[in-house]
Amino acid sequence: MSGLRGGRPDYGGGIGAFLCAGAVAAVLLGVVLLFALLFMRGAAAFWPRPLTEWRLADGTVRLAEELDERPDGSIRARIGNREFYGLDFLIAGPEEVAARSRPADAVRIERTENGPFFGYLDQAGAETWRLRLPDGRPVELPAAQVLRVSYPNRLGWFGRVGAWFAGVGRFIVEEPRNANQEGGVWPALVGTSLLVILMSLLVVPFGVLAAVYLNEYARDTWFVRLVRVAVNNLAGVPSIVYGVFGLGFLIYGVGGAIDRAFFAADLPRPTFGAGGVLWAAVTMALLTVPVVVVATEEGLRAVPRERREAALALGATRWEMLRHVILPGARPGILTGAILAVSRAAGEVAPLMLTGVVGFARELPIDGDFPYLHLQERFMHLGFHIYAVGFQAPNVEAAEPLVYATAALLLALVLALNLTAIRLRARVRKRLEGR
DSSP: OTTEETTEEOOHHHHHHHHHHHHHHHHHHHHHHHHHHHHHHHHHTTSOOOOEEEEETTSOEEEEEEEEEOTTSOEEEEOOOHHHHSOSEEEEOTTTEEEEEOOTTEEEEEESSSSOEEEEEEEEOSSEEEEEOTTSOEEEEEGGGEEEEEOGGGOOHHHHHHHHHHHHHHHHHSOEETTTTEEOOHHHHHHHHHHHHHHHHHHHHHHHHHHHIIIIIOOSOHHHHHHHHHHHHHTTSOHHHHHHHIIIIIIIIIIHHHHHHHOGGGTTSOSSSSOOHHHHHHHHHHHHHHHHHHHHHHHHHTSOHHHHHHHHHTTOOHHHHIIIIIHHHTHHHHHHHHHHHHHHHHHOOHHHHHHTBOSOOSSOSBOSSTTSBOTTSOBOOHHHHHHIIIIISSSHHHHHHHHHHHHHHHHHHHHHHHHHHHHHHHHHHHHHTTO
16 A cells, blocks of 8 residues: 555655755745845846935934935945045934935936946036035036936835946946946957857867767776776866866967967066956866766667667668767756856956956957957956955945846856757757657
8 A cells, every 4th residue: 555564654755855845945945035136136236316405403404315225224325426524425413414315416426436426417518527526515517428317206106216226237238347346347248258159169179079078989898997087086186276277278388388488578467378258168168068068868768769779770870870860869967067167167256367367457368359259358257346346446335236237147147058058958858759
């Protein structure tokens, strides 16, 4: 009888199923909370906040973007005007704020330096803008520093939604500025996408070929077993070790040899003997090839023996069987390896710090100038950009919203790549099952 053991009910299966289901639910809850935190904090970075005029008890006046209220009732706010106040943020308790108001003519100006300006606009000139600080002091601002002007207190709900979408769009397509504390992430987005594409073009063919040889052609000898152990162990090697290998062997070794052979006239200035997107992609391919090999081997083993024998019985050669029967049947496993490789490559940072990533790059590795793809160029990466903005920016607190926004964008990019590959894998499985 099902559920009975020796005439007694078997509760072990039910408890085991309950524990497994609870573990899955806990993991899913953690993932959902992580995604929600990143996307909510990232989205909040572009929501236009109203400007509140604070009249403090000591007589000073500040225009503030109120950020959050603390348990003790104090409010943390961004006050802008860094060059006049020497700080970007202010925390004031209820007893310190004598009065609060939201003047309709309060202006927020995004600038090329010193962060945003909060105040009042008197005159917008071709060369100089005349402004007033919240306390009434007149100031002048060079017109060349002005990027955008907005009146947050005049915006309705639809106006705020439109401003939010515009802010997200600028974040994606603009370059970073002001020591990466402001602006967008376009160079980092391009660099990350290009790195993942180049890495995939390198790792998938070599990983599949290696798996096919090990599973279909190699005999079960001590050497093959040693190779399998080595492949499995390579998947657990710390990523920074691959970065050291890429720096020592690929950049200084291979790249230096290429410079001496083809770019001797440019020495001692290196061309390929320095970090670049090519060496970073090769390093990431070496890092992820064990994952592709293992996943592809599992896909090859999943092809039923009956299909292999039927192909051979119909007169197909071993190569024809491999090409028309085995590899099509192993495509889901190959795509699984590609998905895992892309996910890891998009999130790894340590190897890239040694092989070509930089905090800011004026030139993109891909542009409209021949040869269009400049493999020797250094590049920006979303993962390293998060590190640079979150830990190396001159004003980390001011850059905190961009850290969440960049992390959310990186996560969205990885999800988009994975969902595309997963959808393709599902189509392949349906085709193989005849549905």
